[in-house]
Amino acid sequence: MGTISRLAGTEAPLWFAFRGDQLLILDNGGSVGVPRAASLEDLGLEATFQREVGNLDGSRCWAAELGSGVEEPEGMVFRDLRSLWGVDENFFLKAGRAKQIVEWNRTHRFCGRCGAETVPGPTEFAKECPRCGMIFYPRLSPAAIVLVRRGDEVLLARSPGFPPGMYSVLAGFVEPGESIEETISREIYEEVGVEVANVRYFGSQPWPFPNSLMLGFIADYASGELRIDPAEIEDAGWYPVGDLPTLPPRVSIARAMIDVFVAEHNRHPEVSKASEQDALSRLRMRRPSS
Numbered sequence: 001m002g003t004i005s006r007l008a009g010t011e012a013p014l015w016f017a018f019r020g021d022q023l024l025i026l027d028n029g030g031s032v033g034v035p036r037a038a039s040l041e042d043l044g045l046e047a048t049f050q051r052e053v054g055n056l057d058g059s060r061c062w063a064a065e066l067g068s069g070v071e072e073p074e075g076m077v078f079r080d081l082r083s084l085w086g087v088d089e090n091f092f093l094k095a096g097r098a099k100q101i102v103e104w105n106r107t108h109r110f111c112g113r114c115g116a117e118t119v120p121g122p123t124e125f126a127k128e129c130p131r132c133g134m135i136f137y138p139r140l141s142p143a144a145i146v147l148v149r150r151g152d153e154v155l156l157a158r159s160p161g162f163p164p165g166m167y168s169v170l171a172g173f174v175e176p177g178e179s180i181e182e183t184i185s186r187e188i189y190e191e192v193g194v195e196v197a198n199v200r201y202f203g204s205q206p207w208p209f210p211n212s213l214m215l216g217f218i219a220d221y222a223s224g225e226l227r228i229d230p231a232e233i234e235d236a237g238w239y240p241v242g243d244l245p246t247l248p249p250r251v252s253i254a255r256a257m258i259d260v261f262v263a264e265h266n267r268h269p270e271v272s273k274a275s276e277q278d279a280l281s282r283l284r285m286r287r288p289s290s
């Protein structure tokens with residue numbers, strides 16, 4: 001524990017308490033927040049699971065799972081975590097971490113190999129099977145998200161589940177045995193029939209629905225004509241920087257990548273620099289300095 005947590009030792013911890021996928025937040029109409037309390041019992045709630053998950057702005061944070069029938073205390077509401085995306089980045093990251101720890105506990109109560117009930121494991125975020133010794137850590141699913149560029153054009157596509165009119169860069173999950181470079185080549189070729197080159201790392205963003213880690217890359221178009229896989233893609237095209245369709249929200253890594261690309265091609269160097277800095281600052285914690 002660092003200096004910050006010691007300084008904050010007198011303040012009651014923050015509780016990220018979930019009923020199913022819904023987070024208990026303060027219903028104060030203003031900025032988003034979770035309740036502070038020495039224990040959940042102080043809020044009149046009972047946890048079926050709780051675990052400390054780090055600090056937020058100097059306050060200790062706990063993740064907790066509530067029973068499915070629990071009603072919200074006075075002045076609080078349950079909200080789907082997705083609806084809080086973009087409200088406050090650090091808050092969302094901590095809530096996403098709490099959600100994944102709660103979900104890990106809920107889905108690893110029994111050993112997947114022999115069926116015995118699991119017990120706490122050798123480290124904080126480990127569960128162990130007392131019968132066969134299998135250890136279960138929280139599951140993470142890495143996914144590659146790739147901006148493909150061709151001159152001043154960017155490759156954007158629509159999945160059937162996107163909001164109407166919205167286009168984004170391509171993304172796909174890493175499969176067992178694959179390097180991330182292989183995932184990128186395979187996904188882009190499968191989805192739109194294009195080959196890419198000069199793949200370089202951009203930055204990353206956790207996405208807790210349920211447990212993705214989005215790894216962002218920029219790649220150059222190498223060869224091939226657009227050929228859409230209708231099972232995954234509804235439409236795709238090359239869009240010039242000056243004529244882009246509706247894009248994902250500003251808090252997404254997809255949008256940060258597109259904004260940086262646009263900034264690099266902007267004719268006004270001052271504007272370009274400012275918007276690139278803005279896009280990068282949104283990923284300040286998770287992008288290597290360049």
Ligand SMILES: [Zn+2]
Pocket residue numbers: 111112113114115116129130131132133134
């Ligand atoms: Zn077992």
